[in-house]
Amino acid sequence: MMKKKMKIFNIFYDKTFFKFIITGIINTFVGAGIMFAFYNLFHCSYWLSSIMNYVIGSIVSFLLNKYWTFKSNLFSIKEVIYFIINIAVCFIIAYGAAKPFAMYLLSDYSVKVQENVAMFIGMVIFTLLNYLSQRFIVFKKA
Numbered sequence: 001m002m003k004k005k006m007k008i009f010n011i012f013y014d015k016t017f018f019k020f021i022i023t024g025i026i027n028t029f030v031g032a033g034i035m036f037a038f039y040n041l042f043h044c045s046y047w048l049s050s051i052m053n054y055v056i057g058s059i060v061s062f063l064l065n066k067y068w069t070f071k072s073n074l075f076s077i078k079e080v081i082y083f084i085i086n087i088a089v090c091f092i093i094a095y096g097a098a099k100p101f102a103m104y105l106l107s108d109y110s111v112k113v114q115e116n117v118a119m120f121i122g123m124v125i126f127t128l129l130n131y132l133s134q135r136f137i138v139f140k141k142a
Contacts, residue, residue: 019069020131023061028123031057035119046115050095050122058087061130070139082138090129098122 035053038044044052062083066072072079095118102118 016069016135017131020065020134023064023069024127024131026064027057027061030060032123036116039115039119046099046119047095050119051091054087054091054126058083061087065134066139070135070141072139079138083134086130086133086138090126090133093129094124094126095119095122098125 031053034056035049038052039046039049062080066079098121099115099118102121103114106114106117
């Protein structure tokens with residue numbers, strides 16, 4: 001049992017996870033700024049605003065994670081396709097779960113508050129799912 005706990009701990013306690021977090025901080029400033037600006041300044045929908053976050057953030061993420069975090073120097077169309085599928089699946093799961101959860105949890109608050117909180121929760125869920133899938137599927141070492 002202890003070995004299993006250590007194995008899970010080691011997945012998140014290595015230099016790739018910390019590099020991924022630094023990349024994520026950069027993406028968070030860029031993507032979240034775009035997402036909240038689209039939603040609050042340009043009055044776009046929840047879905048369009050959060051999608052714009054991940055379209056732009058994903059380009060930055062792909063380049064930084066590929067070459068810096070996971071040191072994958074070979075260009076492969078398979079890698080690009082896996083990355084795009086990964087982002088889409090993580091997005092649908094994270095934001096699809098976050099919105100109903102926030103709406104239920106904050107049912108006494110305005111839709112604006114519910115959706116802003118849902119976008120934040122979606123970011124957290126997305127980050128965890130995205131790290132695991134990029135590390136073990138998209139940029140997996142041979």
